[in-house]
Amino acid sequence: MTFNHKTIDDLHDLLVKKEISALELTQATFEDIKSREEATGAFLSLNEEEALAAARRLDEQGIDATNVMAAIPVAVKDNISTKGILTTAASKMLENYEPIFDATAVENLYAKDMIVIGKTNMDEFAMGGSNENSAFKPAKNAWDQTKVAGGSSGGSATAVASGQVRLSLGSDTGGSIRQPAAFNGVVGMKPSYGRVSRYGLIAFGSSLDQIGPFAPTVKENAQLLNVIASHDKRDATSTAKGLSDFTAIIGRDIKGMKIALPKEYLGEGISPAIKENILTAAKHFESLGAIVEEVSLPHSKYGVAVYYIIASSEASSNLQRFDGIRYGYRTPEVTNLEELYVKSRSEGFGEEVKRRIMLGTFSLSAGYYDAYFKKAGQVRTLIIRDFEQVFADYDLILGPTAPDLAYGLGTQNHDPVAMYLADLLTIPVNLAGLPAISIPSGFVDGLPVGLQLIGPKYSEALIYQAAAAFEATTDHHTKQPVIFGGDA
Template sequence: MVDQSIASLAKKLRAKEISSVELTQDYLARIKQLDGQLNSFITVTDEVALAQAEAADKLIAAGSTSALAGIPVAHKDLFCTDGILTTCASKMLHNFVPPYESTVTGRMLASGAVTLGKTNMDEFAMGSSNENSHFGAVKNPWDLEKVPGGSSGGSAAAVAAGLCVAATGTDTGGSIRQPASFCGISGLKPTYGRVSRFGMIAYASSLDQAGPMARSAEDCAHILQSIAGFDANDSTCSEVATEDYTANLDAPLEGLTIGLPKEYFGDGLNNGVATVIQDAVKEFEKLGAKVKEISLPNLNLSIPSYYVIAPSEASSNLSRFDGVRYGYRCEEPKDLMDMYKRSRGEGFGKEVQKRIMVGTYALSEGYYDAYYLKAQRIRRLIKEDFVRAFNEVDVIMGPVAPTTAFGIGAKTDDPIAMYLEDIYTLSINLAGIPAMSIPAGFAEGMPVGLQIMGNYFAEAKLLNVAHKFQQATDWHTKNPSLAEGA
């Protein structure tokens, strides 16, 4: 069952080989059996899921053609879900039950998907290892001593372990792609503005983007089809028309030009990871693609630029968590200032507090020009690098992260090393282009993801390139022994 794709399950549901209720029960049972080891869910919504599954069975019986109808999925716990606890993995929102549904989860519900629960994450999506959660670290299903990546680590681990068919994630600096790479699944960060941010609890508004995390590019395409497109509730959501994301998955890759940025293969890249990526590129050459070396000269500036812009926006976005209207409020506040200080001091974790302070500093009078404005200028340079590159090539490929999943606790005392994890992913968010991570092999027994970057709104092309690779290889079908054994 672990291996089943959305397409094959959709077929079985329509052939009445299985009902959505049965499928949902199976997945709920797997969560009960395995998640004690993984900690990938914060909330499991048994009753809601079974009710939704029942409704989906009726929908299918009535002839629904939606690929997602009756498919059990999980949502990262920063999508507001009406009547369902939404914590952002923070003590600050440990009791927050939204009165409304986010656009992403709402659209998936409308497509008939079944919500199994809400997945663990780095608090407020700040982290690369899923160790910054009020609800405890998530374990990598391939090695329980290792991190699943972050911040969408719960979604990645749950998909990899077969605790859900697919999941949603969000990506501000790599938070879909890096955990997808570490857990051996497929994940897509769409173009900024392709998917509505309405109902997504904001980390850094100009960088945040929701996307699918699943077992294959094809499954990602089905989910993207459901969630993409204009939403009047989000002013930054694009009006560019969506495409049929599954229609051209099989288009041949003859003549495709792949750009390999030399900056992605320099110092710091683990040899095992480098080998996997080089082998994957060879596979594409076999499929008829041509390879060209390119340069993205400002890549090294993406870390300082990101770590000014993202915390600046976060420092403002997270101001609403003040203990006044919802969420955590400290006990017995003496006065207003005491309530603010203690509610926020006790409610936010260390990493969140650190980024709020960095952002507050960067926006302060006298520092704004030197930090925020300069970071915005660098952001434009990074964007121009990509625009120039896509004049020459169709897609860009490289590693997602310099290493495979590292040990739990290995980098928690070394924030610089932790931030360097994001070197290959941050610039994509700064530029706003789409990118995927797909399983491309293993290094020392741990999965390695290949990153495929595309031009603005070229999601269909990315999915096509990824799907052709998955037709030619079987890396994406590999399962951790923990999942196989269950």
């Protein structure tokens, strides 16, 4: 039996009424995972023994009728620390790492009696846009297993889309939640920078990284953000500003809401079919009473270049600790200390990680710092100002999540530049620290298309309101892939 076609509210009612038990729900989730895992490659490890024990404890004490998330299974991306559960960041460097502490986001899951069922696949150290950079196996698209799942949170996205689990956590540094959400036809939210504590998240780009939720529907996504969002004194960038019930205004109409449509988001590099889909979605928002107008974000064209300097520079610093001595894989046969460092890092890191470390080290090096890293920071400020000018007159920004559909496995991973350019629509949001969501907006050639809604800092509730209004008056989110019992 499967329960993953039921919403969180429905599951909660069944649990409270004792029509199903927490143990039955957890067992059914593991059955769903195992029956589809060969097809999806979504998971790197399972937490079966501990999860089943937790479910039994919840059944013994009874489900709290006021806690809608009690006993709900959730999957966690493998770069988020989980005590006693392998946390590899999909890298050979950390293939045997079992943390001795939980990330704050995971502590928050447990505080609401949620059940962590396993760790999901990803691009190594979150560096990639297809989930093909995993050191262990690629995750595959739920709709077509010959296509990529997207990245870096591909495992978390395809696990939800394929019905292996209802909810999951990912992380987003340049689009790593929203792009795989778009490719798999689910809802993915990149919260405002500081909304969710980064304590326990294996760092990639510290000024960009943010943990966020995946779910099949907008409301369930908001319910999961309610759990993980918190102020945390262990993360100096975390904030309590704007913390609220993110489901509070879901269901309100959006008449009079002003939505900006940047001309740059529908220009060069955007698939004609994607452009048509988004223009249709814009008209739908207008039919709901919103005002949609074209604007310009002139510096967004520099986003990719700025991002790959800043993110790679931060990565080169953050990944210094993985040297075979302090942390991580150690090469077995060496004759001196220098050889230990070189061989451990050369063998422990994959090609894309090494590429970004070298790019970042170069950008930070004497003689090049001003020309690259400092200049990138200055252009980042211009991108932030573009957004501020638009949000002075508009509530939200609308556009595609990705410039094209999910592409074939093995077709682009040989071309790093093409892979980097695929993030041109998501990267500016991270550079500006803004919240943004990807929601299903239809299909092209049988593959999902994602619509991105971007808001000012700490406007997650407003984004959910608009996203839910679109979802409630369309049926895109109701479609399911064949692997989850659909006919698509």
